[in-house]
Amino acid sequence: MAAAKRMDTPLENRLRELAPQVLGVVVRRFRDFAAAEDAVQEALLAATVQWPREGVPDNPRAWLIQVAARRLMDHWRSEEARRRREELAASEASQLEPPVEAVQEAVPDDTLTLFFMCCHPSLTPSSAIALTLRAVGGLTTAEIANAFLVPEATMAQRISRAKASIKTSGVPFSLPTSQERAQRLRAVLHVLYLIFNEGYTSSAGPHLQRLELAQEAIRLTRCVHELLPNDAEVAGLLALMLLTDSRRAARTGPEGELIPLTKQDRNLWDRVEISEGIALLTEALGKGSIGPYQLQAAIAAVHDEAARTDNTDWPQILALYELLKRMSDNPMVMLNHAIAAAMVHGPSRGLELLKALDSDSRIAGHYRLDAVRGHLLEMAGDPEAAIAHYQHAAHGTTSLPERNYLITQVARLASRRDKEVTREDESATG
Amino acid sequence: MKYILLMTGTKAGVDGYRAWSKSDVERHFAHLHKLNKELTEAGELVANHGLAAPEQAKVVRAGQGGLPITDGVFPESKEFLLGYWLVDVDAPERAYEIAARLSAGPGPGGVSTNMPIEVREIMSGKSSEMQ
Amino acid sequence: MKYILMMNTMKAGAGVPNWPKKDLQAHVAFMMRLNKELHDSGEFVLAEGLSFPDQAKLVRAGKDGLPITDGVFPEGKEFLAGFWIVDVDSPERAYAIAARASAAPGPGGAPLNMAIEVRQVPAGPPPEML
Numbered sequence: 001m002a003a004a005k006r007m008d009t010p011l012e013n014r015l016r017e018l019a020p021q022v023l024g025v026v027v028r029r030f031r032d033f034a035a036a037e038d039a040v041q042e043a044l045l046a047a048t049v050q051w052p053r054e055g056v057p058d059n060p061r062a063w064l065i066q067v068a069a070r071r072l073m074d075h076w077r078s079e080e081a082r083r084r085r086e087e088l089a090a091s092e093a094s095q096l097e098p099p100v101e102a103v104q105e106a107v108p109d110d111t112l113t114l115f116f117m118c119c120h121p122s123l124t125p126s127s128a129i130a131l132t133l134r135a136v137g138g139l140t141t142a143e144i145a146n147a148f149l150v151p152e153a154t155m156a157q158r159i160s161r162a163k164a165s166i167k168t169s170g171v172p173f174s175l176p177t178s179q180e181r182a183q184r185l186r187a188v189l190h191v192l193y194l195i196f197n198e199g200y201t202s203s204a205g206p207h208l209q210r211l212e213l214a215q216e217a218i219r220l221t222r223c224v225h226e227l228l229p230n231d232a233e234v235a236g237l238l239a240l241m242l243l244t245d246s247r248r249a250a251r252t253g254p255e256g257e258l259i260p261l262t263k264q265d266r267n268l269w270d271r272v273e274i275s276e277g278i279a280l281l282t283e284a285l286g287k288g289s290i291g292p293y294q295l296q297a298a299i300a301a302v303h304d305e306a307a308r309t310d311n312t313d314w315p316q317i318l319a320l321y322e323l324l325k326r327m328s329d330n331p332m333v334m335l336n337h338a339i340a341a342a343m344v345h346g347p348s349r350g351l352e353l354l355k356a357l358d359s360d361s362r363i364a365g366h367y368r369l370d371a372v373r374g375h376l377l378e379m380a381g382d383p384e385a386a387i388a389h390y391q392h393a394a395h396g397t398t399s400l401p402e403r404n405y406l407i408t409q410v411a412r413l414a415s416r417r418d419k420e421v422t423r424e425d426e427s428a429t430g
Numbered sequence: 431m432k433y434i435l436l437m438t439g440t441k442a443g444v445d446g447y448r449a450w451s452k453s454d455v456e457r458h459f460a461h462l463h464k465l466n467k468e469l470t471e472a473g474e475l476v477a478n479h480g481l482a483a484p485e486q487a488k489v490v491r492a493g494q495g496g497l498p499i500t501d502g503v504f505p506e507s508k509e510f511l512l513g514y515w516l517v518d519v520d521a522p523e524r525a526y527e528i529a530a531r532l533s534a535g536p537g538p539g540g541v542s543t544n545m546p547i548e549v550r551e552i553m554s555g556k557s558s559e560m561q
Numbered sequence: 562m563k564y565i566l567m568m569n570t571m572k573a574g575a576g577v578p579n580w581p582k583k584d585l586q587a588h589v590a591f592m593m594r595l596n597k598e599l600h601d602s603g604e605f606v607l608a609e610g611l612s613f614p615d616q617a618k619l620v621r622a623g624k625d626g627l628p629i630t631d632g633v634f635p636e637g638k639e640f641l642a643g644f645w646i647v648d649v650d651s652p653e654r655a656y657a658i659a660a661r662a663s664a665a666p667g668p669g670g671a672p673l674n675m676a677i678e679v680r681q682v683p684a685g686p687p688p689e690m691l
Contacts, residue, residue, distance in 0.1 A: 124520055125520075126473075126518075126520065127473075130473075148518075149476075150473075150476050150518055151475070151476065151477070153470055154470060154473050154474070154475055154476065154518070155473065157470055157471050157472065157473040158473030159473075161471070161472065161473060197560060198556070200560050201556040201557045201558065201559070201560060202555055202556045244560050247561075251561055255586060255589055255590045255593060256589070256593055257586070257589070258557055258561070259561075260561050261561045264561075368558065391577050394577040395576060395577050395613060395615075397558075398431075398551050398552075398553055398554055398612050399553070399554050399555075399556060399557050399558055400553040400554065400555055400610055401555065401556075401557045402557050402558065403553070403577075404585070404589055405557075406577075407577055407578065407585055408582055408585055408586070410577070410579070411579075411580060411581055411582035411584075411585055412582050414579070414581075415581055415582060432609075434609070434611060434641075436641065477607065479563075479565070479646075479682045479683075480683065481565065481680045481681070481682060481683070482680055482681040482682070482683050484680075486680065486681055487678060487679065487680050488652075488656065488678070488679045489676045489677065489678050489679070490566075490656050490659035490660055490663060490676070490677045490678075490679055491660070491663045491674050491675070491676055491677070492660045492661070492663040492664035492672055492674055493660070496660055496661065496664055497657075497660060498656040498657055498659060498660035498663075499660075500656055500679075508639075509638065509639070511565075511567065511641070511680065516607075516609075526618065526620050526628040526630050527627075527628055529618075529620035529628060530620055530621070530622040530623070530626060530627060530628035530629075531622070531626070533620060533621045533622040533628075534622035534626055542622060544621050544622055545621070546619045546620070546621050547619070547620045547621070548617055548618070548619055548620075549617065549618045549619075549620055549630075550611045550612060550616070550617050550618075550641065551611070551612040551616060552609045552610070552611060552612070553609065553610035553611065553612060
């Protein structure tokens with residue numbers, strides 16, 4: 001069975017750009033998000049089949065709107081239960097179906113509205129991710145399924161259920177009120193962050209046909225940034241993605257093994273992405289409404305600006321983590337803060353900070369705590385204790401690349417210890 | 431989060447299945463079929479397979495020159511995998527819920543078999559840090 | 562024809578291997594190469610590693626249908642550590658792939674010679690159930 005092909009020809013890129021614009025128009029006309037979304041999907045698929053054969057229409061957006069509208073009405077017509085609405089829609093639609101030139105322009109707010117709908121906080125993260133990639137990203141179900149390594153039927157259902165969930169929670173097709181807006185925007189940014197994370201942290205592996213989710217996340221975040229150019233956290237998130245993505249070529253070795261940031265070959269970092277990230281971040285910080293994404297981006301920027309690991313401005317990073325700690329009580333932030341503190345004040349300072357986490361039920365006993373402890377104990381010159389913690393961490397992680405990395409650290413420390421023992425024996429025996 | 435749910439049995443147990451009446455078998459499959467449909471509709475089913483009878487099982491080791499050495503002798507008491515479900519769920523509790531549904535599958539006379547289902551988390555190819 | 566190739570482990574032996582670094586790297590590289598070959602030949606369907614047996618749970622349905630979970634397994638139980646599912650033209654090809662997996666290198670680069678259990682994955686319910 002062939003995996004879904006990566007679609008990145010100019011035609012497919014254009015279709016993906018048009019998808020949310022078309023969807024916005026169709027939803028506003030027919031007031032049924034779920035049915036409109038299905039109809040637009042069908043229109044997009046029809047375009048990928050017909051346009052290469054017959055040529056791209058003069059007004060591609062209008063073509064897609066008309067085809068989607070027809071599909072939607074066909075769908076309504078075939079539903080017994082909707083007979084009354086169908087009659088009404090048919091009479092309205094025959095008035096509404098204008099000549100190609102008169103099709104109303106897509107409203108930029110439509111795409112933003114779609115983002116808000118698809119990332120509604122009532123949806124689970126995996127539902128919101130799938131729905132956003134389809135409705136706003138214009139990706140096919142097959143592509144999304146392939147990206148998440150599930151069967152197409154499973155992903156199709158996940159998307160249907162997400163749409164049904166939106167319907168039952170009565171989310172309207174309109175921008176959130178000013179009261180809800182901050183929370184709703186945070187939900188959108190969170191979904192985009194999750195998509196980027198999924199794409200960036202997945203091992204390259206043999207899944208060569210997988211969609212570039214990280215690129216998709218960047219593209220969608222750019223879209224939100226263009227729609228909300230004055231929002232500092234949106235710019236901050238985009239900056240964070242670019243500053244992180246810039247390291248992609250250096251993060252794994254030839255055998256797919258993980259390479260920590262401090263050990264990466266910086267010649268492989270993408271300086272163009274870094275420049276863009278820093279420019280975005282500088283502009284965002286200038287707006288004076290600092291937030292967690294901007295802070296994380298700033299930390300990434302400090303790393304990315306260092307020509308060599310030794311040049312890393314750890315005091316700056318520590319100061320940024322101290323600010324981030326105040327905004328976010330995420331225990332993972334505290335782990336990273338402890339590492340930064342160790343780099344500035346020495347490993348015992350870092351280890352002291354970790355002790356506080358032992359009584360935080362969200363992270364006590366978590367393998368990441370063991371891994372960081374192992375790292376700091378090694379810094380502190382206690383390899384035996386470091387080995388024990390790395391081993392414990394390796395046992396507890398469900399990430400294969402991380403497990404391999406941790407086992408390798410154990411092996412490295414154990415072999416160093418064994419060499420030293422041999423040297424001692426040799427010098428003892430003279 | 432991906433989990434694998436393992437349904438195992440012994441040779442003796444499998445022989446026991448062969449004594450089930452046709453309606454027992456149909457009822458059992460209907461239960462599994464219904465569960466699979468629900469899991470697909472929930473967007474949680476990744477894969478499900480029942481396996482061929484243990485008589486067909488082989489154990490393979492690499493022999494000289496990499497050629498396979500196969501052996502088909504298993505003790506009566508050895509536990510065999512009868513089937514597995516791969517699910518993608520939001521939390522481990524959901525994986526246990528699905529396993530309980532499998533466990534409750536009906537046996538002879540429609541009585542729940544209450545078979546134990548082993549639940550294991552699948553290792554992910556993702557790392558947790560964006561290093 | 563689909564086959565499942567299973568790597569089993571005893572609970573006692575399961576866990577983080579204690580090998581020298583280059584032997585670990587050779588093992589991981591071998592497995593990646595095997596998976597890539599199976600992808601290239603079109604025989605790869607699925608390959609997964611499972612978390613360690615001490616994380617395993619046994620679930621039964623309680624009276625109300627709710628799950629009862631525990632982590633108690635019989636002594637000497639074999640646990641699944643990982644598996645491949647391959648789509649091949651003959652059982653011999655499945656055994657050949659299993660032999661490759663079995664020969665994965667371990668400490669000192671010597672083939673581990675693991676026992677790989679091979680079972681056919683039928684397209685529908687097992688015939689004796691029909």
